[in-house]
Amino acid sequence: MSKITNLKDIAESLNLSISTVSRVINDKPGISKKTKKRVLEKAKQLNYTTNLMARAFRISKSNIIGVIVPTVSLYFTSIVLKGILSEAEKRSYRVMITESNNDVKKEEEMFNALLQFGVDGILISLSKNSTDTDYLFKASSNIPMVMFDKVSSIIPCTRIVINEEEAAYNAVKHLISIGKRKIAILKESKYSYTSEKRYKGYLKALADNNIELEHDYVKSCLDINLERGKELTKELLNLKNLPDAIFAITDSAAVGAIQIIKKSGLRIPEDIAVVGFSNSSLAEVIEPNLTTIDQPGLQIGRTAVNFLIDKINKSDSEIDNKTVEIKTKLIIRNSTVK
Amino acid sequence: MSKITNLKDIAESLNLSISTVSRVINDKPGISKKTKKRVLEKAKQLNYTTNLMARAFRISKSNIIGVIVPTVSLYFTSIVLKGILSEAEKRSYRVMITESNNDVKKEEEMFNALLQFGVDGILISLSKNSTDTDYLFKASSNIPMVMFDKVSSIIPCTRIVINEEEAAYNAVKHLISIGKRKIAILKESKYSYTSEKRYKGYLKALADNNIELEHDYVKSCLDINLERGKELTKELLNLKNLPDAIFAITDSAAVGAIQIIKKSGLRIPEDIAVVGFSNSSLAEVIEPNLTTIDQPGLQIGRTAVNFLIDKINKSDSEIDNKTVEIKTKLIIRNSTVK
DNA sequence: AAACGCAACGCAAACGTTTGCGTAAATCTA
DNA sequence: TAGATTTACGCAAACGTTTGCGTTGCGTTT
Structure with missing residues (x-):
């Protein structure tokens, strides 16, 4: 543990006051070029670094x-x-x-x-x-x-x-634009902030296109992830009236949905289209590649x-x-x- | 900006010294139960929190x-x-x-x-x-x-x-155990620390099983990722003598490899088996699911x-x-x- | 030559804690 | 009850900086 040099060390070795040394270190005015140079050289020689903890404490920043x-x-x-x-x-x-x-x-x-x-x-x-x-x-x-x-x-x-609602709206609008009208959503419970926002966008897109909300198509859980995405999708596939699209509020849930849909033999996107949210690294790995919202x-x-x-x-x-x-x-x- | 209370505030409002207050805050010995109680109550009342910056500075920790x-x-x-x-x-x-x-x-x-x-x-x-x-x-x-x-x-x-070399060794040994002998590797340049370690494991596994190193099967690049994995795999598929397995030193590179192999019409793992490294979230999303080393x-x-x-x-x-x-x-x- | 201004620097307090040491009061010992 | 010990607290320095203010010494002005 070699000694860490401080302002005092520099000051003493140059017969200067601590204040003067401090002022040149911080480039404050009122110092002659000569002593400024001397101090800087000595500082480098002793390889001084300012104790940021002390400074932070002093100026409370x-x-x-x-x-x-x-x-x-x-x-x-x-x-x-x-x-x-x-x-x-x-x-x-x-x-x-x-x-x-x-x-x-x-x-x-x-x-x-x-x-x-x-x-x-x-x-x-x-x-x-x-x-x-x-x-x-x-x-x-x-x-x-x-x-x-x-x-x-x-x-x-x-x-x-991001404008969660608008993003979700656009995602659902896209589904509608490719001819889907029985659109399900995989989301979280109503206490999840982003989930609720995206759900609102979903609802608005439906309303704006005169699609009535089908309550069976709204699937919620507490903490969404790939596994939950699978489970909720299974529930959807058990309905007598299958959805033709799924909007998952998360890429990982969308991936889970895709995996289950593929396993069931249904085609993506012909039978059921899927869109996610985030544009994570999974989106280009899952097959088919996932349509999603890019969240920068x-x-x-x-x-x-x-x-x-x-x-x-x-x-x-x-x-x-x-x-x-x-x-x-x-x-x-x-x-x-x- | 309401005033932040410090030890002095507590001390003055109780007619005590700062030292005494400090000692009860830090639960040091030598304080009567009575004053200890008074101080703690006052501290809570003024909702005192110790200025960690000042403490850190003082005790230099x-x-x-x-x-x-x-x-x-x-x-x-x-x-x-x-x-x-x-x-x-x-x-x-x-x-x-x-x-x-x-x-x-x-x-x-x-x-x-x-x-x-x-x-x-x-x-x-x-x-x-x-x-x-x-x-x-x-x-x-x-x-x-x-x-x-x-x-x-x-x-x-x-x-x-982790024992990079051993892990890589086991990965390659696994490939050999399923009958592969023409094993390629996707790695980084020799200046990459982990890459070199894993390459050593690869070499040792080959040597231990009397498989001669085929230089065309060793593919390097500067900064490996999914895209590089694709490129290097394309090069491999252009060889007259195709490998029957690929060990990628990274999951993402392995994913790239799988995507290219699938596109080429070859079967995984029958024609070419692939193993990655890390057990990332991609491993269970890519199809076929990726054999890989779990890195905890x-x-x-x-x-x-x-x-x-x-x-x-x-x-x-x-x-x-x-x-x-x-x-x-x-x-x-x-x-x-x- | 006296007065003034300014440049260049030093003094010392302050930031909020911790802690060694000193000391008064309280308690104990014989 | 006098002395010894202990308990419970206060004093003040210290950590390394920053900064307002005071103080030199020098050159410039009348």
Whole structure:
């Protein structure tokens, strides 16, 4: 453990005061070129690096931003994180990442932990069933915060989202445009934020095209994934009146649906067309390739960070309560058209 | 911005000294039950939370661990991160995550940045082409560090890895056991650490079974992925003497291989069997399902954190230079057996 | 030559904690 | 009950920075 040199070391070895050394390190005015040069040389010689912990403590600004997500291993989330990391690095912020595991209690714990560590701002994607966001409401005036993906409309802060409803609407409209009218949906329970939004888009697309809602075609579960997608699809295939299309609110559920449909001997998309949501890496691997909504995670992450950092550096702490929508687009593949 | 209460606030409102308050907060001895109770009540009333930044600065221990990975969005990596986060949280450490993007220069930058922020230890998976690990060598005696996945054998620190060579050996042995002898490999260039290890396993399996190496069956590229897997497989299919099996050092490359083979009309596994590496989510989606090596990311992440934290809390800073191997297993699916 | 201005630097407090040491009061010992 | 020990607390320094203010010394102005 070789000694780490600090300002004092440099100051003493040059017969200067700590303040002077500090000022040249931070490039503040009022220093002669000569001493500036001497200090910089000595600093390099002793290979000084500023103790960011001490600085952060002193000026109470850490240059760290905290992130809370339900889980890091979901493909979409990991892409958003990549966007966050790359953009944060450009603006020389570091990132502290935590998981809530869709547990509101844990989410609040993480939030407070990040606050205690003195992060300058927080990026959060809410837990799926996050209903009691009381703590967030209180906190929203105390720390810069931006929400992304799973957001709350009652917390005053900026939100980076896609237009879930419109995206789902377009997906279903596409199904209708290829002649389908008996369209089922695989979704989550009504406590899931994004699921409800997408469900609304589904309903609106049906209504706009004079298709009556068939309740048997609406399949919900608590925590959707590939396995649930299979199960719900099995239930659909047991109906006397089969659907001719399935809109799954998640790519993995769509993949599960496709696997079951294929096993049953029905043809995709002729008998049943399938569309997913997210454009994950599975979409081009499953056969037939999956028609889905492209959800630009990188861009979401990047804009979220940029809005947050802008807010951090804006001393006027008017909490702007705006919602930024990132454009999605429908990627048409063989699960809906040959 | 309501005022954040600190030890002084509590002390003054109770006519106590800051030291006393600090001692009860940290549950140190030498405090009467009565004042302990008074302080705790007041703390709760003013909802005091300790300023971790100040504490970290004072005792120069941050309870933060830094992580450097090539990229967070690779499935395997995101699972490792999940393991790291969950275990770190259990031991009340926070995690700062950074990406090197397989750029050694960036990797060193990130390393130094983490040091400057005063992390207590660093978890690192090296860049693919990391040859000049000089900075790590110097740093290894200054900060607790454990490497995982892509490690260096010359840096003195503990390493959490799988036995890449053995895993690859088993994969190829499996191909041989089902009667294949013309076994091709899709790998990366010789500067890729894991690729080289797996290639060695491939070579050994061939040698142990008296199969001569056919140089045309060894296909390399710089940065392997699904697309590269396709290209290399096309080259293989252009040979006059076709291979009867392909070992891809990555699931995504294996998927690319399968897609090309299917398109060519050849049967899997009868004509050409395919085995991948990692057991990613693609493995059960591609058809036929992919035989592959399960690489237990969660466990790797967890053990890496635990070793690191143990080392952090062991004041005797003997750098133990040990390698921990996490067991892998071959998952046999339809890409090799019907 | 006195007065002034400015450039260049030093002093010292402050950020919120932790902790070694000192000390008063309380308790115990004989 | 005097002395010894223990209990319970306070004092103040320290961690490495940043920064407002004060202080030199020099050159410039009348």
